[in-house]
Amino acid sequence: xxxxxxxxxxxxxxxxxxxxxxxxxxxxxxxxxxxxxxxxxxxxxxxxxxxxxxxxxxxxxxxxxxxxxxxxxxxxxxxxxxxxxxxxxxxxxxxxxxxxxxxxxxxxxxxxxxxxxxxxxxxxxxxxxxxxxxxxxxxxxxxxxxxxxxxxxxxxxxxxxxxxxxxxxxxxxxxxxxxxxxxxxxxxxxxxxxxxxxxxxxxxxxxxxxxxxxxxxxxxxxxxxxxxxxxxxxxxxxxxxxxxxxxxxxxxxxxxxxxxxxxxxxxxxxxxxxxxxxxxxxxxxxxxxxxxxxxxxxxxxxxxxxxxxxxxxxxxxxxxxxxxxxxxxxxxxxxxxxxxxxxxxxxxxxxxxxxxxxxxxxxxxxxxxxxxxxxxxxxxxxxxxxxxxxxxxxxxxxxxxxxxxxxxxxxxxxxxxxxxxxxxxxxxxxxxxxxxxxxxxxxxxxxxxxxxxxxxxxxxxxxxxxxxxxxxxxxxxxxxxxxxxxxxxxxxxxxxxxxxxxxxxxxxxxxxxxxxxxxxxxxxxxxxxxxxxxxxxxxxxxxxxxxxxxxxxxxxxxxxxxxxxxxxxxxxxxxxxxxxxxxxxxxxxxxxxxxxxxxxxxxxxxxxxxxxxxxxxxxxxxxxxxxxxxxxxxxxxxxxxxxxxxxxxxxxxx
Numbered sequence: 163x164x165x166x167x168x169x170x171x172x173x174x175x176x177x178x179x180x181x182x183x184x185x186x187x188x189x190x191x192x193x194x195x196x197x198x199x200x201x202x203x204x205x206x207x208x209x210x211x212x213x214x215x216x217x218x219x220x221x222x223x224x225x226x227x228x229x230x231x232x233x234x235x236x237x238x239x240x241x242x243x244x245x246x247x248x249x250x251x252x253x254x255x256x257x258x259x260x261x262x263x264x265x266x267x268x269x270x271x272x273x274x275x276x277x278x279x280x281x282x283x284x285x286x287x288x289x290x291x292x293x294x295x296x297x298x299x300x301x302x303x304x305x306x307x308x309x310x311x312x313x314x315x316x317x318x319x320x321x322x323x324x325x326x327x328x329x330x331x332x333x334x335x336x337x338x339x340x341x342x343x344x345x346x347x348x349x350x351x352x353x354x355x356x357x358x359x360x361x362x363x364x365x366x367x368x369x370x371x372x373x374x375x376x377x378x379x380x381x382x383x384x385x386x387x388x389x390x391x392x393x394x395x396x397x398x399x400x401x402x403x404x405x406x407x408x409x410x411x412x413x414x415x416x417x418x419x420x421x422x423x424x425x426x427x428x429x430x431x432x433x434x435x436x437x438x439x440x441x442x443x444x445x446x447x448x449x450x451x452x453x454x455x456x457x458x459x460x461x462x463x464x465x466x467x468x469x470x471x472x473x474x475x476x477x478x479x480x481x482x483x484x485x486x487x488x489x490x491x492x493x494x495x496x497x498x499x500x501x502x503x504x505x506x507x508x509x510x511x512x513x514x515x516x517x518x519x520x521x522x523x524x525x526x527x528x529x530x531x532x533x534x535x536x537x538x539x540x541x542x543x544x545x546x547x548x549x550x551x552x553x554x555x556x557x558x559x560x561x562x563x564x565x566x567x568x569x570x571x572x573x574x575x576x577x578x579x580x581x582x583x584x585x586x587x588x589x590x591x592x593x594x595x596x597x598x599x600x601x602x603x604x605x606x607x608x609x610x611x612x613x614x615x616x617x618x619x620x621x622x623x624x625x626x627x628x629x630x631x632x633x634x635x636x637x638x639x640x641x642x643x644x645x646x647x648x649x650x651x652x653x654x655x656x657x658x659x660x661x662x663x664x665x666x667x668x669x670x671x672x673x674x675x676x677x678x679x680x681x682x683x684x685x686x687x688x689x690x691x692x693x694x695x696x697x698x699x700x701x702x703x704x705x706x707x708x709x710x711x712x713x714x715x716x717x718x719x720x721x722x723x724x725x726x727x728x729x730x731x732x733x734x735x736x737x738x739x740x741x742x743x744x745x746x747x748x749x750x751x752x753x754x755x756x757x758x759x760x761x762x763x764x765x766x767x768x769x770x771x772x773x774x775x776x777x778x779x780x781x782x783x784x785x786x787x788x789x790x791x792x793x794x795x796x797x798x799x800x801x802x803x804x805x806x807x808x809x810x811x812x813x814x815x816x
Contacts, residue, residue, distance in 0.1 A: 194751040194802060197706040200729045200739055202759040204702040209730055210642045211696030212306060213633060214689050215250030216649035216670055217603060218299075220268070221259050221280050224291035225666075226652045226675030233272055233295040236678040239650070240302045242671055246686050247693025248303065250363075252602060252645045253296045254310035257368050257375045258282070261314045262420065265324050268292030270353055277418035279315070286418025293328060294350070297359035307361035308602070308645070310368050311513065314377035314439060318508035321364075322516040329358045329521050343520050363643070365549050365602065366513045367529040370401050378439035378504045381407025387509050391542050395534020402530070402538040404512055406505030411450065412438060414481065414498045427451070429494025431485030439504040440479030446503035447474060449481055452496040465489035511543050527600060531585065541594035548589055549602035552578045553647065557610050558717075565746070566714050567612035568624050568775060572631060572722045572744045573713075578604075579635040586639065599639075603647040604632055605668045605685070618653060620667045622778040623787050623808055626684025626770065630742045630810050631726040633692050637700060638728075646670055646685065654781060674781055681784040684777075687770050690789065691810045695738060698730035703739070709750055724750055725805065737761065737815045743805040746775040751804040754796075754813075761815040765796045767803075768812040775808035 219225045227239045243251075254260030262279035268289035269275075277286035300307050309328065311321045319341070326343035327350050336348035350356070369375040379400045386393070387403030400407070414435035416424035427433060437447070449456050449472055459471040465488045472489070473482045481500070483492055492498060508516075514526050527547035528535060539545060556577025558570035578601075586599045606628075611619040619625075629646065636644050646668075652675035653666035670686030673679060682690070710721035726742040737759060743750055772778075772787035779786050796803075796815075805811050 194753050195707045196709060196725070196750055196752045197755055198725070198727055198739070198741070198752050199704045199706070199755040199757060200737065200759070201702040201704070201757045202731060202737060203757065206700035206702060207637075207640050208699050209637055209695045209697065211693070212250040212643035213637060213641065214247050214693040214696060215252060215305075215308070215643055216248050216646040216689070217252040217255065218296065218649045219255035219259050219651075220253065220263060220289075220291050220296070221255060221287050222652075222675065224295070225648070225650055226673040227299075227650050228291045228295060229678075230288075230290055233290045233292065235295070235299045235302065236680070238678045238680050239671070239673075240299065242680050242682060242686075243299070243303045243305065243649070246670060246682060246690045247696065248649065248670075248689065249305050249693065249696060250308060250643050250645065251296070251300065251303075251305045251649065252308040252310065252365070254312075254368070256603065256647065257372065260310040260368050261312050261375065261377065263312050264316065265293055265312075265327075266320070269294060269327070269349075279418050279420055282420050283422070285421055286416070293324075293359075294353055294355055297328065297355060297361075300360055306363075307359060308363040308365060308643075309361050310365045313367040313370075313507075313513070317441070318512045318516050321513055322520050325364065325517050325520045325524070328361050329524065331358055332356050361524070363525050363527055363547070364517055365527045365529055366510050367401070369551055369603075370529040371398075371532045371535070378407055378507055381409045381439070381504055384408050384503055385506070387506070387512070389511075389538065389543075391538055391540040393534070393538035395532060395538070398530055398532050398534030399538050400507075400509065402510050402535055402543070404505070404507045404509030406443060406503050406507070408501075408503050409439070410501045411499045412501070414438070414500055425498050427492035427494055427496045427498060429491060431483075431491055433483050433492065435481045435483075435498045437479030437481070437500050437502055437504070440477060441505065442474060442476045442479050442500075443503035443505060444476050448501045449474075450499045450501075451492045453499075459489070462489045510539075510545065514544065527602070531599075533588065536589055536592035540592060545593075545597060547598045547600045547642075548585075549600045550582070550585065551603040551647075552582065552601055553603060553605060554607040554610065555581055557606060558612075560610060561613050562714075564612045564615045564619075564776075567615065568746060569711050569713055569722070570717050571624055571628050572711065572726075573717065573719055574628065575631040575635045575726070576722070577718075578632060579639060582636075582641070583639055598642050601636060601641065601644040603645055604636075605629070605647040608668075618667050618778065620685075621653065621669075621672070621683050621780075622776045623684045623772045624746075624775050626686075626688040626787065627742050627744050627775075627808060627810065629685040630688040630692055630740070631744065633689075634726055634728045634740075634742070646689065650680070672779075672781065679781065681779050681781055683779055684770070684772070684787045687787060687789055688810055691740065691768065691770050691812055694812065695728070695730045695740065698732050698738065701729050701731055701737070703727040703729045709745070709748065711745055724748065725752070738812060739815070740810065740812045741805050743807055743809050743811070745807045747807050749804050749806050751802060753800060753802050755800045756815070759815075760798055761796075763795050763797055764793050766814040767792055767794050768814075769806065769809055770811075771806055771809040
């Protein structure tokens with residue numbers, strides 16, 4: 163009897179060992195119907211390491227990335243950026259924050275930096291995480307930088323100076339002229355960093371094809387800058403060539419304060435107000451206090467106490483009123499507005515020329531993805547790339563229940579591949595050559611969650627799977643770089659005066675914004691899984707009998723593929739296969755066929771997963787979604803492998 167029990171126990175133990183071995187091995191019997199063929203000899207494009215980028219905001223100490231006392235990124239943050247393989251960091255933020263930012267207020271000693279404009283409708287913020295601080299983060303992590311230029315309240319000259327400050331080499335005999343790049347290189351060195359920063363792409367604006375981002379171009383067109391091409395879209399022509407627009411009775415703003423109250427008089431002397439979009443064309447303005455016109459004077463000191471007068475600086479748009487002795491004080495609570503011609507502003511062509519004159523090695527990207535811009539530029543005017551934000555492209559309707567919404571998420575990568583591919587063809591057709599399309603902010607639209615979903619929905623595992631599948635399609639299109647929106651944020655400790663809460667749930671890294679404690683989200687971990695392929699040569703994959711995820715009748719397609727794949731090989735011929743199983747609940751056993759390739763028996767396998775597709779990492783539970791790894795005996799030829807539901811798997815073969 164005891165012998166029988168011992169034999170039964172030994173048999174049970176043997177099954178415990180054999181089952182996982184067969185699941186992750188080359189068992190030949192009962193071949194699965196699903197097959198992934200890796201065509202090792204069919205080389206594609208090199209996977210650009212800068213495909214694995216992300217966006218960082220300057221506001222709120224880089225949204226918690228940096229120590230407010232020093233402005234420098236926390237050590238743990240630097241470490242996590244390197245761990246995830248973030249290779250390109252787009253600095254400034256987005257349409258809300260980058261298009262208000264005055265870079266000159268954010269350099270020099272921390273205690274001497276004035277407040278900065280942070281977002282339209284919001285209060286000013288300290289300039290603690292400025293150009294030198296993001297440059298320091300690039301130095302520490304090895305990432306390259308992409309700079310967003312504020313073209314709405316700054317100008318071409320300042321943009322060229324910014325480029326010089328960040329990238330010009332230090333001269334033995336620096337100029338005292340601010341229009342000479344050596345002046346700014348010397349100032350950078352004085353501020354503690356002689357070596358130039360590695361910012362290789364410069365974006366002229368941000369989302370300038372959206373209604374919320376046209377700013378000075380929202381005025382009534384007065385004049386469009388000179389050009390020789392056909393330009394039928396007025397706003398695209400203004401973006402391309404610059405010009406002048408007219409605003410009537412527009413609220414003024416503050417030095418840093420952009421809240422509605424910034425146009426209201428406090429009833430004190432020597433108050434300053436600003437036209438929203440300088441420069442103000444000379445003698446074009448009419449300034450009103452509670453609807454009554456006041457007059458311009460060249461010198462307030464000659465004004466009487468009752469004189470309703472002001473002075474104006476045309477370049478900055480600053481309007482200054484009297485102190486009650488020299489010039490009347492606008493009554494407390496009165497609103498200050500201005501009618502004026504805004505301009506002339508430089509256009510993309512002016513920025514391109516000025517930036518290339520400072521540093522011809524950088525690339526300059528346009529931020530208008532409309533046909534009107536491509537038409538206006540034609541093949542006459544150069545541009546190095548077109549930045550586009552596919553944040554809402556192909557995403558499900560928000561009235562869907564959670565489970566259906568989650569399944570339909572995976573239609574987005576295919577939709578984006580088609581749309582971006584068509585855009586790329588259009589760009590190349592107008593330009594007469596290949597000009598790369600760049601998803602400079604991808605992820606999902608703010609607030610794009612199912613009707614009964616948690617506001618933190620996009621911090622869950624499904625978003626990590628989606629992120630990987632999007633990157634796979636971007637690589638299939640040959641896209642050279644892309645940026646996740648966002649690199650980091652503080653979703654569980656939001657400041658509503660800083661930015662909408664919805665934005666914060668896009669982040670690859672989260673923190674409480676108060677200390678050196680950071681957690682990688684599933685979208686961040688998916689970049690870690692994908693970024694290992696950077697620099698390798700893509701090789702083709704083909705999936706036979708790819709299982710389908712069935713969708714509701716209301717969906718744009720009846721189903722979507724379960725498996726999303728990409729493979730690559732390094733300079734030594736070693737092969738890596740990455741597979742995303744997008745199914746919420748089905749494991750997929752697959753035969754892996756390696757065409758014209760012999761490998762070692764053991765493979766290293768990395769798996770990113772959690773207990774369900776809705777698993778998410780939080781500050782209190784940072785390991786609900788993790789990456790595990792193991793060495794598995796797969797034999798020297800084709801083999802079978804079971805890809806777990808809601809997972810990303812990377813198989814390394816030598």
